[in-house]
Amino acid sequence: MELRVIKDEVQYAALLDEAKEIALADPSKGSPSAERLEVISLLLENYESTRFLLERPDPIDAVVYRMAELGLKQKDFADIIGSRSRASEVLARKRPLTLEMIRSIHERLYIPAELLIGQSREVGVTVEEDWTLFPLKEMKKRGWFENEEGKTGEQLIKSFFSRTSSNSAPVMLRRSLAGDSGASDSHALYAWIARVLIRARELKRSDIRYVSGSITDEFLRQLSKLSGSEQGPLLAREFLAMKGVVLVVEPHLPKTHLDGAAMLDEDGTPVIGMTLRHDRVDNFWFTLMHELVHVQRHLGKGTAFVDDSESAGRDKTETEADIFAAEAFIPRQIWKSSDAYRLKRADSVKALASSLMIHPAIVAGRIRRETNNYRILKEFVTAGGLRELFGLHS
Structure with missing residues (x-):
């Protein structure tokens, strides 16, 4: 196969497989195979250095932008995913998108499904949600809390998370x-x-x-x-x-x-x-x-x-x-x-x-x-x- 600048994933995968095959054959230095491997390595390096540079937009940012573009309100988004409370939680980043939501948003707002899947696995945790889900016993054991005397578990968790903000306001x-x-x-x-x-x-x-x-x-x-x-x-x-x-x-x-x-x-x-x-x-x-x-x-x-x-x-x-x-x-x-x-x-x-x-x-x-x-x-x-x-x- 003639060696050319890689332009897509198919070409990248083919050259990557060829590079592995040549490398496993352990060609001697200066041989045609060794020289070909060197050229392939440079082509792979060039493609790898550019293919990942575009950072995928955040899924919720994409939804908000598309809604603004179409002049839609939160109630319209609620109609799309089937629940007002879920719409509020999703837009506030308190609830991740489910597969059913992604399918509906893709069909109604024409946002690519791969963008909606995104890279984020979770968007936030609130203490009010259920403070008992935090590893309170282990956190106490490690001395992560200040002024524990007389405080309930919920108060300890809230106080701990408030220290992550400069104004000590949020408990999220x-x-x-x-x-x-x-x-x-x-x-x-x-x-x-x-x-x-x-x-x-x-x-x-x-x-x-x-x-x-x-x-x-x-x-x-x-x-x-x-x-x-x-x-x-x-x-x-x-x-x-x-x-x-x-x-x-x-x-x-x-x-x-x-x-x-x-x-x-x-x-x-x-x-x-x-x-x-x-x-x-x-x-x-x-x-x-x-x-x-x-x-x-x-x-x-x-x-x-x-x-x-x-x-x-x-x-x-x-x-x-x-x-x-x-x-x-x-x-x-x-x-x-x-x-x-x-x-x-x-x-x-x-x-x-x-x-x-x-x-x-x-x-x-x-x-x-x-x-x-x-x-x-x-x-x-x-x-x-x-x-x-x-x-x-x-």
């Missing part, structure tokens, strides 16, 4: 959850997000403000080199603080499958939360870089990206974050031509890591992920040490 955490968080309990997720925001305000440096656009590709490459140090994770936290980005390490709550998250505080400060659920060097660095790509490319007010690194359902935004996170550590051209990629041996892993000044666990972790073979190179990705480094109890 209204954020769309994007990303991959597996089959996590939404109330536990929102409680964890609130805790991360509260802690971020305690850690935030008052003398440094985040400047939009300062998380550049070059900055990410510089950050990646800190991984070579035993104190690298702590250095990374300081390095990010100098840019006005707050890194919070907070263990995940039961019923959540969470490695990291990225969000903006009310004042525009980027906040990255990490759980260290997998106490491994490769997982820490890849998760951190993944969340930083969200800050760089995707993050907007009112949205939190919550990520489970083991989730199988990666959408386009998550795939983009994976691609650019991997690129920050090992550029594609270097990766495809490396002995580590071809041979997958311990000595080649060490050699590539040394040349790039990154931790060898990152190289080994990439090989394990891409081959889906977690039995190899185990000596590089053993668990332990990070929780102690951040002062957490195992």
Whole structure:
């Protein structure tokens, strides 16, 4: 097949399959197959770097915009989905769209169904909704509440969530959850997000403000080199603080499958939360870089990206974050031509890591992920040490 610039998903899928087939054949350097693989890799890289850049509009924003365009009121929307109360809750982001609603909206408002499905899994939680759904016992155990004496469980939950707002008014955490968080309990997720925001305000440096656009590709490459140090994770936290980005390490709550998250505080400060659920060097660095790509490319007010690194359902935004996170550590051209990629041996892993000044666990972790073979190179990705480094109890 003649090689041309990729213009659609069909061409992309065909070239991706061919690249995998050639790579598995392990062609020798300089051979026609190796040269063809290099050209295909460049074409794939070019397409991947542009295909994910357009951020999908929020489904509710799309509905509101279309209603305004057609001169429709909330009562008209109620007729479309069959209930006034549901219409009110959907537009207030208190109730997610169901498949039946999506079908009806698509047919009546002519909004593409794929846009209505969107990337948001949940749009907000209210304490009034049912405070008993929050993991109160675990939150108490971790000391998340202030002045507990004499307060009821409902009062504790309301007071806790009010601390996520600068004016202490709302008892709702209204954020769309994007990303991959597996089959996590939404109330536990929102409680964890609130805790991360509260802690971020305690850690935030008052003398440094985040400047939009300062998380550049070059900055990410510089950050990646800190991984070579035993104190690298702590250095990374300081390095990010100098840019006005707050890194919070907070263990995940039961019923959540969470490695990291990225969000903006009310004042525009980027906040990255990490759980260290997998106490491994490769997982820490890849998760951190993944969340930083969200800050760089995707993050907007009112949205939190919550990520489970083991989730199988990666959408386009998550795939983009994976691609650019991997690129920050090992550029594609270097990766495809490396002995580590071809041979997958311990000595080649060490050699590539040394040349790039990154931790060898990152190289080994990439090989394990891409081959889906977690039995190899185990000596590089053993668990332990990070929780102690951040002062957490195992």
